[in-house]
Amino acid sequence: MNSQSNMIIIKRHSHLVPLLQLYQQFLAIILLLSGKVRKSIAICGNPLYLSILMLRIAPLEENSQLQKALKSHQTGDFANAQRLYQAIIKSSPQNTNALFLLGTLYGQSQQYENSISTLSKVIKLKNNHEEAYRNLSFACELNNQVSKATSILENAIEQLPNSKYIHNDLGDLYRKTGKLTQAIAQFQAALKIDNDFEASIVNLAISLSQQDTFEQSEKLFKKAINLNPKNAKTLSNYSALLNLCENYETAKEYAQRALLIIPNYPEAINNLGYAFLKQDNLSSAIINFQKAIKLKPTYIDAYNNLGFTLHLKGEYSKALEIFDEAIALSPTDVNGHFYRSFTHLLLGNFSIAWDDYEYGLINQERGNRVFPFKKWNKLDNNSVLLITAEQGIGDQIMFSSCLPDLLKVNKNVILECDQRLAPLFRRSFPGIEIIGSHQNSDMSWLENYSNIKYHLPIGSLPFFFRRKLENFSHSPHYIQSNKKSIAKWRNRYKDAGTGLNVGISWKAGIKVEHEKRSINLDDWLPILSSASVNFINLQYGDVEKEIEDFRKNHGITIYEWKDSDSLKNIDDFSAKIAALDLIISVANTNVHIAGSQNIPAWSLIPQVPSWRWMEKGEHSVWYESVKLYRQTDNNDWGSIIETIAQDLHTLNSNECR
Numbered sequence: 001m002n003s004q005s006n007m008i009i010i011k012r013h014s015h016l017v018p019l020l021q022l023y024q025q026f027l028a029i030i031l032l033l034s035g036k037v038r039k040s041i042a043i044c045g046n047p048l049y050l051s052i053l054m055l056r057i058a059p060l061e062e063n064s065q066l067q068k069a070l071k072s073h074q075t076g077d078f079a080n081a082q083r084l085y086q087a088i089i090k091s092s093p094q095n096t097n098a099l100f101l102l103g104t105l106y107g108q109s110q111q112y113e114n115s116i117s118t119l120s121k122v123i124k125l126k127n128n129h130e131e132a133y134r135n136l137s138f139a140c141e142l143n144n145q146v147s148k149a150t151s152i153l154e155n156a157i158e159q160l161p162n163s164k165y166i167h168n169d170l171g172d173l174y175r176k177t178g179k180l181t182q183a184i185a186q187f188q189a190a191l192k193i194d195n196d197f198e199a200s201i202v203n204l205a206i207s208l209s210q211q212d213t214f215e216q217s218e219k220l221f222k223k224a225i226n227l228n229p230k231n232a233k234t235l236s237n238y239s240a241l242l243n244l245c246e247n248y249e250t251a252k253e254y255a256q257r258a259l260l261i262i263p264n265y266p267e268a269i270n271n272l273g274y275a276f277l278k279q280d281n282l283s284s285a286i287i288n289f290q291k292a293i294k295l296k297p298t299y300i301d302a303y304n305n306l307g308f309t310l311h312l313k314g315e316y317s318k319a320l321e322i323f324d325e326a327i328a329l330s331p332t333d334v335n336g337h338f339y340r341s342f343t344h345l346l347l348g349n350f351s352i353a354w355d356d357y358e359y360g361l362i363n364q365e366r367g368n369r370v371f372p373f374k375k376w377n378k379l380d381n382n383s384v385l386l387i388t389a390e391q392g393i394g395d396q397i398m399f400s401s402c403l404p405d406l407l408k409v410n411k412n413v414i415l416e417c418d419q420r421l422a423p424l425f426r427r428s429f430p431g432i433e434i435i436g437s438h439q440n441s442d443m444s445w446l447e448n449y450s451n452i453k454y455h456l457p458i459g460s461l462p463f464f465f466r467r468k469l470e471n472f473s474h475s476p477h478y479i480q481s482n483k484k485s486i487a488k489w490r491n492r493y494k495d496a497g498t499g500l501n502v503g504i505s506w507k508a509g510i511k512v513e514h515e516k517r518s519i520n521l522d523d524w525l526p527i528l529s530s531a532s533v534n535f536i537n538l539q540y541g542d543v544e545k546e547i548e549d550f551r552k553n554h555g556i557t558i559y560e561w562k563d564s565d566s567l568k569n570i571d572d573f574s575a576k577i578a579a580l581d582l583i584i585s586v587a588n589t590n591v592h593i594a595g596s597q598n599i600p601a602w603s604l605i606p607q608v609p610s611w612r613w614m615e616k617g618e619h620s621v622w623y624e625s626v627k628l629y630r631q632t633d634n635n636d637w638g639s640i641i642e643t644i645a646q647d648l649h650t651l652n653s654n655e656c657r
Contacts, residue, residue: 066098073101078109096126104135112143127159134169141173149173164190168200175207183207198224202234205241214245232261236268239275248275266296270305277309285309300330304339311343314608316615319343334363345611348621350471354463366390366459369441373455378464381410383453388416389439390457393570394589396421397596398612398622401478402461403429414449415458423571428480469621476624479596485575493579496534496559500651503538503577503594504528504558505585517586517606519637521550526645527584528556533648535559538576538583538590540566566590582651584644587613595623602647604640607631 069084085102088095103118119136122129133156140149153170160166171186187204190197205220221238228234235258242251252275258268273288289306292299303326310319323340326333341356360366367390376385387406389396396417406413407429414433417425422436435445446452466472493501506524508517521543528535528550537547537560547558566573570593577583577593582600585591587610594601603620605613605628613620613628620626629640 066095066101069098070101073105078105081105094125096122096129096132099125100129100132100135103132103139107135107139107142110142112139115139116143116145130156130160130163130165133160134165137169137173146173146177150177162193164193164197164200167193168197168203171200171203171207175203175210180207180210184211196227198227198231198234201227202237206237209241209244214241217241218245230261232258232265232268235261236265236271239268239271243271243274243278246278248278251275264295266292266299266302269295270299270302273302273309274305277305277312282309282313286313298329300326300333300336303329304333304335307336307343308339311339311346312608316343316347334359338363338365342611346609346615348469348614350462350469351467354467358460358463361457361460366457367439369439369443371443371446371455373452376454376456378409380454382412384412384414384449384451385410385454385456386414386416386449386452387456387458387461389418389437390459392589393418393421394592396458397479397589397592399458399461400425400429401474401596401622402458402465403432404475404478405465406461407431414452416445417458418570420568420570424479424481424574427482428478472621477596477598479574479593481575481578481597482571485572486579489576489579492561493534493536493559496536499532499534500581500648501534501536501579502648503536503580503583503585503590505538505540505583505588505590507539507541507543508586508588517588517604519586519604519641521546522553523637523641525554525556526641527648528554528558530645530648536576536580538566538585540589584648591620591626592623595620595626598623598625601626602644603628604637604644605630607634 065084065088069081069088072078072081072084082102082105085098085105088098089102092098099118099122103115103122106112106115106118116136116139119132119139122132123136126132133152137149137152137156140146140152150170150173153166153173156163156166157170167186167190171183171190174180174183174186184204184207187200187207190200191204194200201220201224205217205224208214208217208220218238218241221234221241224231224234225238235254239251239254239258242248242254252272255268255272255275258265259272262268269288269292273285273292276282276288277285286306286309289302289309292302293306296302303322307319307322307326310316310322320340320343323336323343326336327340330336337356337359341353341359344350344353344356369388371386371388373386385406387403400417403413403415411431413431414435415425415429416435416437418439419436422434425432426434437443437445504524504527506519506521535556535558537543537558544560547560551557564573564576566576566589574593574597577590577599578597580594580599582602583590583594584602584604585594586604587606591601591603601623603613603626607630609615609630612622618628620628629644631637631640633639
């Protein structure tokens with residue numbers, strides 16, 4: 001999540017779904033045995049995938065015992081079919097056709113141990129029986145024996161190296177168990193055998209999307225759709241990919257195409273809802289998520305999406321109800337816990353919120369770097385503890401407010417942070433060794449620290465030190481800027497003339513989700529018209545033309561120094577803020593820098609704020625000097641700007657300090 005995001009960024013809301021789920025495998029078999037070939041194809045999504053279901057058995061004699069058993073199987077009389085299969089096997093123990101059909105029937109009726117035992121006999125008798133390997137692996141997986149299921153398919157490949165189905169099934173198992181590289185290799189092997197094998201084309205596309213290789217993934221989806229334009233699952237999966245690529249209008253188109261084929265397809269409805277959500281059409285998003293849940297009451301992703309959307313509508317109690325329902329259905333669901341944490345944080349339910357927030361380390365929403373140390377649990381306070389950076393500059397500054405509390409219980413602390421923060425943190429926390437890094441996969445700097453025993457991401461410090469509202473009382477001035485740099489900036493501000501020196505920032509960032517926290521500079525005119533105030537630019541990015549246009553249009557100068565770079569030299573920028581009388585800013589990193597130094601800051605907060613600013617309150621719980629001006633109507637900043645303009649008019653420099 002971006003350090004200053006107003007929205008809960010969920011990277012994998014619209015999950016891509018594998019072509020053939022396990023329960024669908026056996027359901028398709030039932031339908032095919034019942035003569036419902038078209039419906040079986042709809043379940044599988046691919047006629048090519050049905051070769052396993054065609055039950056390659058020897059031609060049967062008219063009125064034979066096996067034909068009678070198969071007829072009972074086809075009509076759903078499993079008990080009679082089972083009795084007949086068993087009778088055949090009793091008289092002919094090596095009848096692989098009867099054994100295979102009985103093993104398949106056991107799988108269909110959830111007698112997994114019997115299915116495994118029976119299908120294993122088939123393979124012993126016929127070690128190149130492709131369908132037996134596949135159904136045996138399915139039965140093991142359904143019986144929670146994933147390792148055994150994988151081993152079976154690995155052995156099958158030795159016997160059937162040219163089976164595209166075995167390669168595809170093994171790839172699917174690898175993907176499910178997190179072995180993405182091995183999965184991709186298996187899907188590619190299947191496609192070497194059959195370049196137009198739709199199942200592996202789609203599964204490879206899904207796997208590549210999980211590696212954020214979206215361009216290759218999109219090409220594969222288009223190929224699969226050209227091969228079979230009526231495959232609803234492929235269309236829905238492509239819709240999910242387009243959502244990940246932020247191509248929401250086209251994502252809606254493909255979700256709707258899938259729904260023309262299967263009108264009550266929950267995954268496509270969920271993907272459609274997500275596209276509406278990202279286009280800020282929250283009402284339509286909610287309708288679709290609710291419909292997906294009604295069709296599939298155990299659809300955890302749809303629950304989480306619905307909870308997320310209700311949060312964005314400001315319906316926090318309803319959001320919590322939905323998250324709670326999802327977690328009740330799936331107590332170990334990582335995403336449900338993590339996304340629920342934002343609602344609890346916003347409402348001030350800190351104890352449960354920080355517990356839930358820790359799940360962000362599991363789903364990697366808080367970063368995906370792995371460190372070779374035990375996670376600190378506050379029990380061992382003598383060993384060396386490494387605190388590592390996560391998320392953006394603003395969050396690292398905010399979470400660093402917990403460091404003085406940490407030092408009271410453990411003085412053997414090493415802190416890794418964004419390299420731009422390193423000079424500032426070294427000055428502010430002299431009792432901690434500071435390491436500046438790029439927060440990437442290069443962790444060669446660890447080679448110099450063989451004495452580290454424990455590790456904790458900086459965002460986990462509140463779990464220990466901010467569990468109640470009263471825990472937020474701390475030194476309001478815990479960040480120390482360079483005094484010489486502060487003096488330099490104060491001298492520069494004299495060039496602007498007498499009066500208050502007020503820093504301003506009107507944009508939250510360049511991402512789509514930041515738009516609700518950004519305001520056009522022209523809309524600030526009531527504030528910037530204040531007499532006897534020198535306005536200093538704190539806005540990062542290229543805004544020189546915007547400032548010049550504002551000067552030409554309104555005759556108001558916003559002072560800027562070109563040697564000041566807020567993105568590169570945080571230490572100097574921090575001093576620039578420390579030298580001001582006040583900053584007025586949308587909710588971005590500038591507010592954190594000001595608040596951490598106890599510099600007065602007035603922040604414009606949207607109606608549905610980031611959890612950092614909570615639902616209510618005139619002042620931030622993180623920073624005593626930060627006053628929050630809250631939007632009462634969504635997208636309407638006018639009343640807040642008028643209020644700030646009035647407050648600024650009555651302010652004088654003595655009151656500001």
